[in-house]
Amino acid sequence: MSLEQRYKPFLSSRAEGRQMQPFWNNAVPAHVKQHPQPIDLGAGLPNEGLFPIESVHLNVVNHPFQHRNYNFRSSKLHQQEHGNHVNDDGIDKTHIAHNERELVAQKFQDGSMVDMWRYEPENPQCIPICSGFQYNDTRGLTQMLDFCHKFVEYTNPPAYDDWDITFANGSSDSLFKVFETLAEANVTVLVEEFTFSPTVHNITATGATAVPIRLQVTADSESQGIDVDYLTNLLENWSQSEFSHLSKPRLLYTIPTGQNPTGMTLSLRKRQQIYALAEIHNFIIVEDDPYGYLRFPPYDPKNPFFNPYESNDFTIDQYRNEMLAKSFISLDTSGRVIRCETFSKVFFPGLRFSFIVGNKYLISKILSFEEVSTRAASGVSQMMVNNVIQKWAPGFSSAQEAWLAWVVKVAGQYTHRRNVLFQALQASDAYKNGLFSMLPVTAGMFAALTINFDQFPHIENRSEALQELSYILLEEGVKVVLGTNMAVSKPFSAHRSHFLRITYAYAADDAQLQEAAKRLGQGIQRLHSVH
Numbered sequence: 001m002s003l004e005q006r007y008k009p010f011l012s013s014r015a016e017g018r019q020m021q022p023f024w025n026n027a028v029p030a031h032v033k034q035h036p037q038p039i040d041l042g043a044g045l046p047n048e049g050l051f052p053i054e055s056v057h058l059n060v061v062n063h064p065f066q067h068r069n070y071n072f073r074s075s076k077l078h079q080q081e082h083g084n085h086v087n088d089d090g091i092d093k094t095h096i097a098h099n100e101r102e103l104v105a106q107k108f109q110d111g112s113m114v115d116m117w118r119y120e121p122e123n124p125q126c127i128p129i130c131s132g133f134q135y136n137d138t139r140g141l142t143q144m145l146d147f148c149h150k151f152v153e154y155t156n157p158p159a160y161d162d163w164d165i166t167f168a169n170g171s172s173d174s175l176f177k178v179f180e181t182l183a184e185a186n187v188t189v190l191v192e193e194f195t196f197s198p199t200v201h202n203i204t205a206t207g208a209t210a211v212p213i214r215l216q217v218t219a220d221s222e223s224q225g226i227d228v229d230y231l232t233n234l235l236e237n238w239s240q241s242e243f244s245h246l247s248k249p250r251l252l253y254t255i256p257t258g259q260n261p262t263g264m265t266l267s268l269r270k271r272q273q274i275y276a277l278a279e280i281h282n283f284i285i286v287e288d289d290p291y292g293y294l295r296f297p298p299y300d301p302k303n304p305f306f307n308p309y310e311s312n313d314f315t316i317d318q319y320r321n322e323m324l325a326k327s328f329i330s331l332d333t334s335g336r337v338i339r340c341e342t343f344s345k346v347f348f349p350g351l352r353f354s355f356i357v358g359n360k361y362l363i364s365k366i367l368s369f370e371e372v373s374t375r376a377a378s379g380v381s382q383m384m385v386n387n388v389i390q391k392w393a394p395g396f397s398s399a400q401e402a403w404l405a406w407v408v409k410v411a412g413q414y415t416h417r418r419n420v421l422f423q424a425l426q427a428s429d430a431y432k433n434g435l436f437s438m439l440p441v442t443a444g445m446f447a448a449l450t451i452n453f454d455q456f457p458h459i460e461n462r463s464e465a466l467q468e469l470s471y472i473l474l475e476e477g478v479k480v481v482l483g484t485n486m487a488v489s490k491p492f493s494a495h496r497s498h499f500l501r502i503t504y505a506y507a508a509d510d511a512q513l514q515e516a517a518k519r520l521g522q523g524i525q526r527l528h529s530v531h
Contacts, residue, residue: 006335018368057113156324156327183251184207189252193488194488200488226274251283283336287329289341294414296308319407428520481500486501
């Protein structure tokens with residue numbers, strides 16, 4: 001059975017209606033002998049000579065937080081070399097500007113500068129401004145497509161050959177396009193009972209229904225995450241379930257690694273079991289994996305600051321083979337996984353640059369949507385990511401290894417931050433008194449801090465108490481997210497919602513993380529003292 005025959009029934013009615021009708025690429029009859037060097041008076045593209053930028057130079061760092069102080073005013077670097085060159089003090093500004101440029105050149109002699117020029121660079125794997133600033137192919141720029149395709153093969157190769165990728169403008173845009181292509185009014189989508197709320201809104205905006213599936217919120221790394229027994233029973237007995245009025249699920253949406261908001265990671269055994277259920281019950285798995293490359297070992301209270309990435313003996317291959325969780329798509333033999341990746345968490349979020357991996361048929365339908373909506377992802381973002389990676393590549397066996405080397409450095413920073421926050425939280429009186437507990441976190445940016453309401457004997461309404469705690473914490477000076485606010489169905493998850501989502505990603509330094517832990521502990525103690 002072809003991919004089209006197998007997966008066409010999964011398409012929404014809107015997807016079938018998206019047919020790009022290009023006005024610039026009409027078929028040319030075979031008898032027409034086209035000129036070998038035509039002059040294009042049809043394309044709506046500005047000539048690159050009209051671009052106001054000749055070159056872009058990025059000063060990159062080799063390690064996170066490797067910020068530098070160059071001790072000169074940037075305004076001096078941009079003084080013009082024409083007109084009145086003498087300032088009010090009689091000093092020649094041309095001389096100052098020349099000296100400052102010399103100073104810049106000296107400062108960047110360590111090779112930290114990534115240059116992007118208007119025309120073809122020496123390295124054909126780099127993207128020049130004439131391409132990056134121009135309208136480009138909706139699928140993506142060739143160099144960046146080539147890198148991403150090879151990176152998927154390097155880290156999470158699909159278990160079949162007929163797959164493809166396309167770019168999007170960040171993970172939210174990826175997911176919007178996936179659900180717009182696959183979901184509609186008669187479709188049921190399974191989602192983890194706590195999840196990233198905007199995605200649920202994406203689903204319901206199509207007319208589809210999001211049905212929560214129970215999570216095992218537990219410290220056991222083999223058991224945490226989607227409750228497979230619950231899911232199995234739900235699917236096998238759908239017609240007798242509380243959701244029997246809905247069609248059987250067509251899609252399952254999951255954040256399998258460093259789950260948002262709980263921080264949990266699905267074990268390989270559970271991934272295999274869930275994929276097997278997808279084969280049996282014929283649904284597509286939408287794997288949202290923005291945190292999958294930020295992996296670290298479990299927190300050890302006996303050795304709280306253990307960080308394997310600080311060791312010179314730790315290798316990139318170790319990280320790839322031993323630390324990275326196995327993607328659903330690497331288990332996929334029939335093309336029923338759509339994987340969403342992004343550069344936001346390991347480069348920077350403002351890029352708004354992501355990509356989608358899946359079987360060629362479904363990717364072609366998402367690409368058709370892109371053709372009539374956002375079209376190509378930002379060429380500037382593609383150029384920036386690609387050329388920085390190519391700058392690092394010569395020191396490694398491949399550009400893919402060079403990029404993963406940077407990812408390991410970022411993961412090392414997250415490991416340290418997780419350790420600092422957890423150590424400080426466990427040092428608090430509230431923790432020592434058993435007022436809260438923490439789930440182990442081995443990936444991503446978030447952790448779940450569970451309030452142990454059994455230790456609050458005078459509290460009758462736990463949801464109200466959790467809201468009260470959030471106000472107390474604001475008074476103490478720390479912001480958190482309530483677990484109940486990220487529940488797909490508050491009634492369904494009422495007894496499992498008593499946690500706070502916290503992050504170690506944004507605080508400026510160790511001192512801020514430690515102070516935040518202190519304030520959290522004080523706030524929980526306050527709640528206990530008034531109840």
